[in-house]
Amino acid sequence: MLPLVAHPIQPAAYVFTHFEMAPQDTGISSIPYAVIMSVLLSNYCLYGYDTAAHLTEETKGADRTGPLAILSSIGIITVFGWAYNLALTFSIKDPNYLYDVNNETAGALVPAQIIYDAFHGRYHNSTGAVVFLCIIWGSFFFCGLSVTTSAARVVYALSRDNGIPFSPIWRRIHPKHKVPINAVWFCAVISAILGLPILKINVIFNAIISISTIGWVGSYAVPIFARMMMAEENFKPGPFYLGKARRPVCLVALLWICYTCSAFLLPTLYPITWSTFNYAPIALGVALTIIMLWWVLDARMWFKGPVRNIDMRNGNS
Structure with a gap:
């Protein structure tokens, strides 16, 4: 939807051949270093297979279905991630404005700025951009739930083996819901505490x-x-x-x-x-x-x- 809103979009030659480093904003003038930095997000996102790996022990035929689930998740992440990056790149309005400290996101949130520029340039308001960002925020929320779930499973598994302090508390199972509720709340609280400094x-x-x-x-x-x-x-x-x-x-x-x-x-x-x-x-x-x-x-x-x-x-x- 974003390229439709951002029409006219950037040409394919710009998307697939133009190399932008923005050294005046990032301080990085080395092309190899810039390439390494540019794939950090892909490196992080590709490891979403970790969730599939965690769930295999609760499936039938895990020794066969587990590897297939991991490969499938990598394939899905690759296709949708590639589409997401292409949609953003084609929708760039002014490359020089993305990193400007005086823009609407203070030059720090490039994807949000791309979305804002697309909607504001087309409709002269930011309502659509807010809706799009809510979709992204929603994905972050569910990603957080997935991470918390995986963390709670690790805490529970380690506490079963008496591998962490106060293990009897974290391995306790809720009598009704049959989940390690203490381990879940433990991970949720730690996540909240770690997240508070990000606000500043x-x-x-x-x-x-x-x-x-x-x-x-x-x-x-x-x-x-x-x-x-x-x-x-x-x-x-x-x-x-x-x-x-x-x-x-x-x-x-x-x-x-x-x-x-x-x-x-x-x-x-x-x-x-x-x-x-x-x-x-x-x-x-x-x-x-x-x-x-x-x-x-x-x-x-x-x-x-x-x-x-x-x-x-x-x-x-």
Whole structure:
């Protein structure tokens, strides 16, 4: 709908061949660096398959349907994300105005500015832009629900294995709704607390997005690396098996993860000041330091790994 509103739109030559860096606004004059920064959003969005991976343990034939769900989610995200980016790019009215600190979004919210310019240029009011932004805000809301759900599942799983403090509280199941309600509220409260600084300081949002992406993407690097190093005679393949392509695919995946994690640690604006600095490396270092100290000084003394609730020998619960 947006390109229809923004008519006349930018030509295809502009969308597919023009390279805009806006160095006067971003402080970035290196083309390779600009390319790395430009794919951060795609890197973040492509990892939506994580939700599909979380749901596989509750489906029948998860060893087959799980990988198919992951591949399907990546395909859907790619198609719709590509369409979304094309719609925005074709609808740009004035490229120089997008990053102007004096525009309606203070040069900080480029997609919102594109939508605003399209509706204001066509109808001379911003009502339609507000409606479009409400659709985007709605998608953020449901994305937040998905993230909270995944986080609550992780908290519940770890608390079942006594892997986090006050585990008996977080693994408690609501007698009526049969959900770990304490774990859900725990994650919701933490999310709200982390979100409050964003209302005042934009750089906090970048740090949270960077840390969350590095955290869950980096976690997938562990089994992938283990699979590369594992002797083939010790591996029992399932129904979804890559065969001879397994090691090259694992290597590409591992290198991609390393690239993604490194890119999210880089500054996105120059010159570097307190308001443009990427605090993700500091936050990541602090978090890893606390976790490792906790493991060395305490957790390794009592944490024994996953707690079995099924006797594998006779199948009795």
